[in-house]
Amino acid sequence: MEKLKIAIASDHGGFELKGEIYNYLLNKGYIVKDFGTNSKDSCDYPIYAKKVCYEIINGNFDKGVLICGTGLGMQITANRFNQIRAVCVSDTYSAKMARAHNDANVLTFGARVVGLGLAKEIVDTFFETDFEFGRHQKRIDMI
Numbered sequence: 001m002e003k004l005k006i007a008i009a010s011d012h013g014g015f016e017l018k019g020e021i022y023n024y025l026l027n028k029g030y031i032v033k034d035f036g037t038n039s040k041d042s043c044d045y046p047i048y049a050k051k052v053c054y055e056i057i058n059g060n061f062d063k064g065v066l067i068c069g070t071g072l073g074m075q076i077t078a079n080r081f082n083q084i085r086a087v088c089v090s091d092t093y094s095a096k097m098a099r100a101h102n103d104a105n106v107l108t109f110g111a112r113v114v115g116l117g118l119a120k121e122i123v124d125t126f127f128e129t130d131f132e133f134g135r136h137q138k139r140i141d142m143i
């Protein structure tokens with residue numbers, strides 16, 4: 001099976017956690033590319049959310065991870081794109097259902113909300129759960 005390609009980015013609020021999650025996903029064998037930000041200096045989350053969304057829309061990456069302070073600004077920005085279904089998640093049940101029922105392609109979370117241990121479990125669940133298709137596809141087509 002082809003390796004999943006994951007685009008990851010954050011603003012300053014998610015910068016440190018992004019580094020940890022980037023390494024974690026890389027060590028798991030995924031193809032991962034970091035689209036910034038590259039420091040803790042204050043920056044604007046929409047710039048980084050859009051970079052990741054464009055990569056997915058253009059077919060360069062399969063899925064995205066966006067981290068800011070809360071995960072909310074990233075989620076709001078990403079969902080402005082028709083082809084993106086972004087979910088801000090802080091528990092593993094939602095991470096699983098976002099994939100199984102909603103075919104989410106972008107995961108967002110807040111570095112000020114979830115710790116590293118939970119963030120790792122959330123990404124594991126998200127990237128290891130397949131979309132169930134069937135009745136859920138019909139509902140996605142209705143969005």
Ligand code: RB5
Nearest residue numbers: 013068069070071072073
């Ligand atoms: C930055 O302070 C913060 O507003 C940002 O990281 C994010 O939480 C916005 O949704």
